[in-house]
Amino acid sequence: MTLVYEGKAKRVFNTDDNNIYRIEYKDEVTAGNGAKKDKMEGKGRLNNLITSYFFERLAKEGVDSHFIERTSDTEQLVKKVTIIPLEVVVRNFAAGSIVKRLGFENGQTFEKPLVEFYYKEDALNDPFISDDHVKLLDLANDEDIAELKRQALIVNETLIKIMDEMNLKLIDFKIEFGKDSEGKILLADEISPDTCRIWDKETNENFDKDVYRNDTGSLIETYTKFYNKLEEL
Ligand code: 5GP
Numbered sequence: 001m002t003l004v005y006e007g008k009a010k011r012v013f014n015t016d017d018n019n020i021y022r023i024e025y026k027d028e029v030t031a032g033n034g035a036k037k038d039k040m041e042g043k044g045r046l047n048n049l050i051t052s053y054f055f056e057r058l059a060k061e062g063v064d065s066h067f068i069e070r071t072s073d074t075e076q077l078v079k080k081v082t083i084i085p086l087e088v089v090v091r092n093f094a095a096g097s098i099v100k101r102l103g104f105e106n107g108q109t110f111e112k113p114l115v116e117f118y119y120k121e122d123a124l125n126d127p128f129i130s131d132d133h134v135k136l137l138d139l140a141n142d143e144d145i146a147e148l149k150r151q152a153l154i155v156n157e158t159l160i161k162i163m164d165e166m167n168l169k170l171i172d173f174k175i176e177f178g179k180d181s182e183g184k185i186l187l188a189d190e191i192s193p194d195t196c197r198i199w200d201k202e203t204n205e206n207f208d209k210d211v212y213r214n215d216t217g218s219l220i221e222t223y224t225k226f227y228n229k230l231e232e233l
Pocket of ligand 1: 087089095096097098126172174194195196197209
């Protein structure tokens, strides 16, 4: 099957069905727009299992996504969509770039979830952009922007609920959306510890890629611990 696209963490292949892609999760981890890069055996499996779980739970809560089914430890079938080059970030607590940029205290609670857009463009380092920039760049119109925010907030509520069941808190996350052949906006890409910040409710211990970004622990051990908690649900 022909390779359509290879990203930092996944490969996308065509299938016999013109409306379906096969995604393969790679054993690679990067941070800082590829500045830091490592191969980690088992990472593709963990992120595929975790993403599949989240997309299945989200579907039950009424949030459709590109996800069709998981077909192996490292592969899943998804609906073909054209990715909108936007990273939609939702933040419930201050951490990461917003702490550096705007001086919030690490871990500070936001009264209501904050939704932000980043322009998905490696050459520009995925810069933060306003709604007006989104329109100026012709990435989405007003109606699309409202829909992206609406879906992002439902994803947030669902993920908070799942994390809560695991005694964890959802600090923030990044999601991506695509448009299907009928122009419908569908949640796409992945939802995993690569794309979320997740802290233990009591100890604030990290269950996400920050252990790799900040060199504070083993990524595979951390993701395995997270997956084991998820399996207990
Ligand atoms: P920040 O803007 O603080 O760096 O990231 C906010 C949230 O979005 C974090 O949960 C982070 O993991 C996620 N995020 C932002 N940009 C990216 C990205 O390019 N790749 C991945 N995997 N996650 C991202």
